[in-house]
Amino acid sequence: PSPLVVPPSQYWDGDNGAWSSFALRVGTPPQDVRVLVSTNSPEAMVVVPLGCTTTAVNPVPADCANSRGGLFNTSQSSTWQEQGFFGINENGVGFEADLGYSQNAEYGLDTLGLGFTGGPGGPTLENQTIAAIASVSPFYTGIFGLSTQPVNYSTIGNFSAPSYFTSLRSQKLIPSLSWSYTAGAKYRLKAGQYAQLIFGGFDTSRFTSNSASFTLAGDIDRDIVVGIQSIIYSGTTQANLLSTPTYAFIESTDPNIWLPEAACQEFEKAFGISIDESTGLYLMNTTQYAQLEATNAQVTFTLGNSLTGGETVNIILPFSAFALPASYPLTSNDTYYFPLKKAANDSQVTLGRAFLQEAYLTVDYERGNFSVSQCLWVDGAASQIESILSPTYPTNISSPALPASNAAKSSNHLSPGVIAAIVIVVVFVVAAVLGLAYYFFVYRHVPSNAP
Incomplete structure (x- = not known):
């Protein structure tokens, strides 16, 4: 499979900065929301309608639903599977526990797709963990998690739900369990540079290579x-x-x-x-x-x-x-x-x-x-997407595929030096065969001058 490039929403969202967001399609029928990337969350988190009432914030912000990236109504999704209310971490361990985050959420499983409904986007996967929130702190907008860790529902029989990222890989929709991300910057270029998220690859037009690993x-x-x-x-x-x-x-x-x-x-x-x-x-x-x-x-x-x-x-x-x-x-x-x-x-x-x-x-x-x-x-730079192939693929004979050393690309092409060496060997073998043929079929049959 090829790398999966997730299109940015082309919106700038958040109350703690102007952040380039991504669109998700949640539920059935799909409801569109805009979220920020969380490199360490195992789940997607969305804001529910309660988040735009005085129960969550008083006074309610103007244009609240839009400013929070859109709202997801669990009752309007026919595929929502309620799992219960849980905290995002427990006893000082887990997601953002080190930074003191505390957030209760309504957890459920539902369909989840990348991109706006009707627009360019990515796969829609079933039975993905969704955490629904209403409070405005520590999360004002929702998030989309890139963690490899599953969500474990210990209170309902130790049920474990894989993350969206690992589901992409297990369903062979991406070439490896890897991703590339940069947050984007509104202050850059003529109109800002949007964030970039790629599963299974990277874009060499967006960074300067270096030798650090x-x-x-x-x-x-x-x-x-x-x-x-x-x-x-x-x-x-x-x-x-x-x-x-x-x-x-x-x-x-x-x-x-x-x-x-x-x-x-x-x-x-x-x-x-x-x-x-x-x-x-x-x-x-x-x-x-x-x-x-x-x-x-x-x-x-x-x-x-x-x-x-x-x-x-x-x-x-x-x-x-x-x-x-x-x-x-x-x-x-x-x-x-x-x-x-x-x-x-x-x-x-x-x-x-x-x-x-x-x-x-x-x-x-x-x-x-x-x-x-x-x-x-670079304004108007064309994307140069390269794959990171899993080491489990038999055709991947290169070393780890990271942009720092350009080893992240997997190639089956021979280098010019190798080709030249092969040509020299072939020429030598052909010359040897011709020499032996001359000896056996010409030289040994020449009439002798002896009496």
Whole structure:
């Protein structure tokens, strides 16, 4: 099978930024919703009509249903199979537990497809886990999970439902258990660059290749881990923002960059920002935003597979990547905020969705490795999609298929050097055969001159 390229919705959604979303078709008949990608969630999460009532938020936002990405009504789907109400994690373990997320949801199984009804899209799969929510925090819009982990319903006989991602692979709809994702950036190019999500491949037109390779960690809830070796601020001055290298989890569910307190203090000094006590956010008013934008500052994250040494990659974030628009109900008025959070411990150090505006992430679960690359910004660039083939395919004789080393492509073509060697061998064999034929059929039958 070929890589599955999921079309973006071409909308910018969210109350904690302008995020490029994707469309899902949920239920029977299909109901369209727009959601954000969660690289570490095992399920799809959608907003129900209760989410646009005063029970969930007061006052109800203007154009609430649209601002939340559309609503899914479970009672209007003939294929909805109720499973019950559960939390997204339990006892400090599970999805986003490290960051303190708490969310109850109505879980069920239903049909789930990629893309808008009637538009270009992807497969529709049955019996997919759907988590229906109403509250506006920590999720204002729904999400679409890319995790390999199943959802386990322990209270109803240990029933286990596979994720959409693993279902694609088990049904042989994608060439491998791999995906590539970048969050997109509204501040880039003429009209913004939408997010990109590809199952079983990657797009070489969207990033700069590098030689760094990373291995997946053993913790299934925190597996895409990199070593942050340094963080350098470049603006009116230059400063090292990270005194001690640290490991960080890359994920797209949370928008923030979570760093040790000492590093956050260095960010505060470099950008002149401070926490707003009422919201817990690093808010920026219009004047402060304009001043920071004028400095044209940027921050360079140097990442490696370990805390020191080895091959590394630099991911550069301009100030625009840190100037996220915030709106109601996250804030009472429209403003900007700096997506920085203080990590209480090592398990909270995270490079969230803001980081993935400028980083292209490719993860190969079958080989246990991944790559992180700097995004490219070229208006009108044609996509160059390449496959990541499963190592289980007998025709795949190449090494792990990741863009960092271009090994992710699988090819059955011979290189020019190999072809030349084959030609030389063939010519030698032909010459030898002709020589032997001459000896036996010509030379040995020449009449002797002896008396």
